[in-house]
Amino acid sequence: MSTYMVDGKKMMNICILEILRKYTDSEHTMDQKDIIKKLETEYGMKVDRKSVKSNLMNLVDFGYNLECTEIERENKNGEIEILTKDWYYNHEFDDAELRMLIDSILFSKTIPRNQAQELIEKIKGLSNVYFSAKVQHVCNLPGLSHTDNRQTMLNVEMIDDAISEGKKVAFLYNTYGIDKQLHPRKDTKYIVNPYQMVANEGKYYLICNYDKYDNLSNYRIDRMTEIEILDEKVKDKSLVKGMEHGLNLPQHMAEHLYMFSDPAATIVLKVQKGNMGDIVDWFDKNFEVLSPKFVQNNYPDNFNPETDANKAFIRVTCSQNAMFHWAMQYGTSVEVIEPADLRERIRDAVNEMAERYK
Structure with missing residues (x-):
């Protein structure tokens, strides 16, 4: 039972609204008899069906997101009356949306751990008891670091x-x-x-x-x-x-992988056609696929029709520092064709690594 007892029935509509928020959704509904039981056990209120129905209809008139099933029936006087059942609160967010919000917090490295846990509890409060039960297993992923900066x-x-x-x-x-x-x-x-x-x-x-x-x-x-x-x-x-x-935020983000701030440059890459999904993931669609004829005319030393049949040449505008780190990450799947100084920088780094691990 609630830690406080409601004096009279002045707050009945608010209590009913809180019961529906907490215990219902489209898959978990309540009839008037269920609401009456909750009013007594949680708020110490003894009420009848007529009062509950009146308050439910008032809540609907006030614009609250309540749904129910309506049934027509003929009463003993031969008149048609409307019965209601299966009441539930239509929550602003569904479970999938709330889980996406929670996951975004878990994957965020900029939210301190304690604040992340507090935010998750608040998000859980936007749904009902059934959602809270579903996410009891939610925790910070192993190895995922959150910032120490509480500011x-x-x-x-x-x-x-x-x-x-x-x-x-x-x-x-x-x-x-x-x-x-x-x-x-x-x-x-x-x-x-x-x-x-x-x-x-x-x-x-x-x-x-x-x-x-x-x-x-x-x-x-x-x-x-x-x-x-x-x-x-x-x-x-x-x-x-x-x-x-x-x-132009999408363009800025594509040109500044890893958020490096050096000026963007035009870069030509040779990539595996099977890795085009990775190219789109990183650059969205802000790149140009060069035609085979253009490649043969402009990069004859870097194109072999026999061995490069499964390769594509693309042109993208990006920070050279960012491209260096990105190309090193993808190893043999990506080859920088130009600019020459970036190509040489990557080659030197690869040779240095090979020498180091001989």
Whole structure:
């Protein structure tokens, strides 16, 4: 029973609403007799069917998301009356949507562990007891690290306010030391023009600009501390490369894998046709597949019709630093054709690794 007893029946409609929220959905319904039992056991209220039906209809009139089955029948006076049964609360989120929200929290590396657990409990409260039972086994995945920075969620909120108000932000930017703790990269604060926040690989980033430069930079929000909103207005977006006509976020993300901030360059890759799914996963569809004729004319030294029958040449715009790490990750499945300096950098790194592990 509830820790408090409802005085009279003034709050009956609210109590009925809470019972339906907690115990019902489209697969778990309640009739009026079931609601009467719950009112007595949880709120100490003894009521009749007529009162329950009246309050249910009031809740429907008030616009609450209640559903029921209506049945017509003829009473003893020969009149048609409507009976209702199978009442349930139509929750704002279904179980699959709530599970997706929980999974997104579990996979986020920017939410501290304790805050992640608190958020999951709040999300569970958006459904009923049956959903809570389903996710009792939910836990943080082994090896999945969450940030130690408890200011992360506050940072997101403050940056969101700064962007909305068109104000600059200042913050200390930190890196991990050998003691596994965050330490400021420098004693003075970074001052930037904030334009957009994005989530990438389970981490939040701020896309911003320094006044003395005209390009965009990316900073991890979970590495920021002592953030503050300044009174200064942000630089006009038209003065920043890539922002002249507003930020094209999909293009920016494709050009800045791993959120490196070096200028994007045109890169030609030779990839296994069977790996095109990985190309789309990383670059969406922001790349061009070069025709065999174009490849033969422009890259004759890198194309062999016999051995490269299952290969495709693609052209993409991307950070060279990001492409270096990405190409090293995919090994023999990806070959950088140009630019030459990036191709040479990857070749040197591969040779160094081979020498090291002889």
